[in-house]
Amino acid sequence: MSTPVLYYLPPSPPCRSILLLAKMLGLDFELKIVNIMEGEQLKPNFVAMNPQHCVPTMNDQGLVLWESRAILSYLVAAYAKSDELYPTDIRVRALVDQRLHFDLGTLYQRLTDFYFPTMFIGAPLDEVKRARLTEAVGWLNAIMEGREYAAADHFTIADLTLLVTISQLEAFDFELRPFKHVKQWLDRCKEHMAPFDYEELNASKAVMLADMFRAKMNQTGGS
Ligand SMILES: N[C@@H](CCC(=O)N[C@@H](CS)C(=O)NCC(=O)O)C(=O)O
Structure with a gap:
């Protein structure tokens, strides 16, 4: 093969x-x-x-x-050797899918809407877009309340895709402190992913994008 x-x-x-x-x-x-x-x-x-x-x-x-x-x-x-990362139990899978779609259509979308125009073309930051992003992080915070992981009682691909989004926000210096359930979950996921080259494959690259964003902000006077 x-x-x-x-x-x-x-x-x-x-x-x-x-x-x-x-x-x-x-x-x-x-x-x-x-x-x-x-x-x-x-x-x-x-x-x-x-x-x-x-x-x-x-x-x-x-x-x-x-x-x-x-x-x-x-x-x-x-x-995969098991269905652990994408459970076949239809009720658990429904939650995993909901989180994947939430990340695709709402959370990550709002991240790109807010940061990318500045990062790529030096457009001024848009406070309406910042508010929409903050609203979406708040929804994730509500989802995470009382849960260890996003969709199941263990790490799934829902955590993986949300982890990339939230760690990118953290690298952009988005204030996560008000979202304590998200913050606790983020730390748990980072620990879970540490043995899988998390630093090299994700964290360092999140910083690379954030540095690009900050360089553009400095060029445009942070407007
Ligand atoms: N929703 C897509 C997003 C893919 C996407 O936008 N990729 C960007 C890079 S982060 C890209 O390839 N941009 C170049 C282009 O669209 O021409 C996914 O999750 O795979």
């Missing part, structure tokens, strides 16, 4: 979640860097494979998948 191929860029948050899961599963990808900062994702060969031209994109023996959370679900189903 040939090795699945992952097209990625190390600092990209959705790519980071895939690399962390691969480490947890002991899965070796054939890794191919697509430098989206240089527009490499727009090359005809890549667009022919993924018309949405985004990373991460995976090709597992002709099965081409993008959308990081879909890739996470597939990899657990295809390569």
Whole structure:
């Protein structure tokens, strides 16, 4: 059986979640860097494979998948020794899926809405977008109250994708102290992920993006 191929860029948050899961599963990808900062994702060969031209994109023996959370679900189903990371119990899985969709459509979306225009084009910070992001972190805080992990009584791919989002916020110096359930869960998840090269694959790359953001803020006078 040939090795699945992952097209990625190390600092990209959705790519980071895939690399962390691969480490947890002991899965070796054939890794191919697509430098989206240089527009490499727009090359005809890549667009022919993924018309949405985004990373991460995976090709597992002709099965081409993008959308990081879909890739996470597939990899657990295809390569994990148990269903622990994506439970097959339908009521638990329903909660995992809800958290994955919440992260995709609301939490991570609001993070990018607030930070990325400044980070990439030096646009001024938008306080309405900051408020919407803060609202979403508040919803996560309510979800986490009384729970050790996001969706099950143990770590799942819901924690993984939310961890990448929240750790990115932390690196951006977003004030997490008012959200004590999120903060406690974040510390628990970091400890859980430490043996899986968390620092190298996620934390250091979150800081890299945050440094890009801060550099742009300094250039534009923090407006
Ligand atoms: N929802 C997607 C987001 C993918 C995404 O936006 N990737 C960015 C990098 S973080 C990208 O490839 N941008 C280049 C482009 O869209 O052309 C996922 O979770 O995989």
